[in-house]
Amino acid sequence: MNELAGSRPIPLSRLRPWLLAVPVSLLLAYLVTFDQGAVSQMGSYLHELMHDGRHLLGVPCH
Amino acid sequence: MVRTLLVRGLLVGLAAGLLAAVFAFFVGEPQVDNAIAIEQAASQTAEAGHDDGAAPHSHAEDEAAPAHSHGEDELVSRPGQQAGLFLALALYGVSVGGIFGLAYAGLRGRVGPRSDRAFAAFLAGAAFVAAVLVPFLKYPANPPAVGDPETIGSRTTLYLVMVAIGLLSLGVAAACARQFPRYGPAAGTAGFLVPVIVAWALLPTVDEVPGGFPATLLWDFRVASLGTQLVLWTSIGVLYGLVTRRGAASAPMRDAVPS
Numbered sequence: 406m407n408e409l410a411g412s413r414p415i416p417l418s419r420l421r422p423w424l425l426a427v428p429v430s431l432l433l434a435y436l437v438t439f440d441q442g443a444v445s446q447m448g449s450y451l452h453e454l455m456h457d458g459r460h461l462l463g464v465p466c467h
Numbered sequence: 468m469v470r471t472l473l474v475r476g477l478l479v480g481l482a483a484g485l486l487a488a489v490f491a492f493f494v495g496e497p498q499v500d501n502a503i504a505i506e507q508a509a510s511q512t513a514e515a516g517h518d519d520g521a522a523p524h525s526h527a528e529d530e531a532a533p534a535h536s537h538g539e540d541e542l543v544s545r546p547g548q549q550a551g552l553f554l555a556l557a558l559y560g561v562s563v564g565g566i567f568g569l570a571y572a573g574l575r576g577r578v579g580p581r582s583d584r585a586f587a588a589f590l591a592g593a594a595f596v597a598a599v600l601v602p603f604l605k606y607p608a609n610p611p612a613v614g615d616p617e618t619i620g621s622r623t624t625l626y627l628v629m630v631a632i633g634l635l636s637l638g639v640a641a642a643c644a645r646q647f648p649r650y651g652p653a654a655g656t657a658g659f660l661v662p663v664i665v666a667w668a669l670l671p672t673v674d675e676v677p678g679g680f681p682a683t684l685l686w687d688f689r690v691a692s693l694g695t696q697l698v699l700w701t702s703i704g705v706l707y708g709l710v711t712r713r714g715a716a717s718a719p720m721r722d723a724v725p726s
C-alpha cells in the first residue's frame with residue numbers, strides 16, 4: 406500500500422506479472438460485445454442475452 | 468501493490484457497470500423497445516406472403532442473412548434481454564475496470580495529477596474521451612433497425628480502428644506534454660486532437676439510417692447510449708478515487724515512503 410501514500414511511480418518490474426490480466430479483460434469485453442458463439446461455444450445465446458447492452462454501449466450490432 | 472489496485476479496479480468496475488445498467492434500463496430501454504417495434508413492423512411488411520414467419524437468426528447462422536430477429540421466436544425473450552443488459556454491463560464494467568486498475572498502477576506518478584482522487588478522475592476522463600467519445604462522434608451508436616447487416620463486418624472494424632486511434636492519441640498527447648512541459652495541458656490537448664481529427668476526416672463515413680426512421684428516436688437512443696457510457700466512466704473515476712483514498716488513509720504509517 407505504500408505506493409499509494411506518496412506519488413512515486415510503481416516500478417514496471419512489479420507490474421509485469423499482472424499484465425496477463427489485460428488479455429483476460431479484453432477477452433471478457435470481447436464476449437460481451439462481439440462474440441457470436443465462436444469463443445463461448447454457446448451459439449448465439451450469449452450474443453442475444455447481451456444484445457441490449459451491446460447497443461447501449463455503442464458497439465455495432467447488426 | 469499492483470494486486471490491490473487491480474482487484475479494486477475489478478470491483479469498482481462491477482459497481483460502475485451496475486450503476487450504468489440502471490441508467491440504461493430506465494433511459495435506454497424505452498428507446499430500444501421503440502426501435503424494435505419499428506424493426507418488426509418493417510420485417511413483417513417484408514415477409515408478408517411467406518408462411519413460415521420465422522425470421523432467421525442472422526448472427527447465428529449466416530452473417531449475410533437479412534434480419535436480426537427480435538421476434539417472439541427468438542432465443543432470448545425481450546425481458547430476458549433486459550435482464551441481460553445488467554449482466555452485459557456488469558461484465559463490461561469488470562473488464563474495463565481491470566484494465567483501468569492496471570493502467571492506474573502503471574501510470575500514477577508518471578503522468579497526470581499527483582493525488583489519488585484527481586488521478587483516478589483524470590484517467591477515467593481520458594479513457595472516456597479516447598475510447599468512447601472519439602469513436603462515438605464518428606460512428607455513433609445505433610438502435611436496432613438502423614444499419615445494414617451486410618456491412619456489420621466493416622462497420623465493426625472501423626469502430627475498433629477509431630477506438631484504437633483514440634487510445635493511441637492519448638500516448639501522443641502524453642509525449643507532447645512531456646516534450647513541451649511549459650505548455651503541458653495545451654501541448655497534450657493538441658497532441659491528442661490532431662491525430663483524432665485527421666482520422667475523423669480520413670475514415671469513411673457510415674450513413675445507413677433507413678429512410679423514415681424517426682429522427683427523435685435516433686437522437687434519444689444516442690443520448691441514452693452516450694449517457695450510459697458517461698455514467699460508467701464517471702462512476703469508475705469517482706469510486707476508484709474514493710476507495711483508493713480510503714485505502715491509503717487506512718494503510719499503516721510505517722509503510723509510508725517519503726518521496
Ligand SMILES: [Zn+2]
Nearest residue numbers: 466467535611
Ligand atoms: Zn441488435
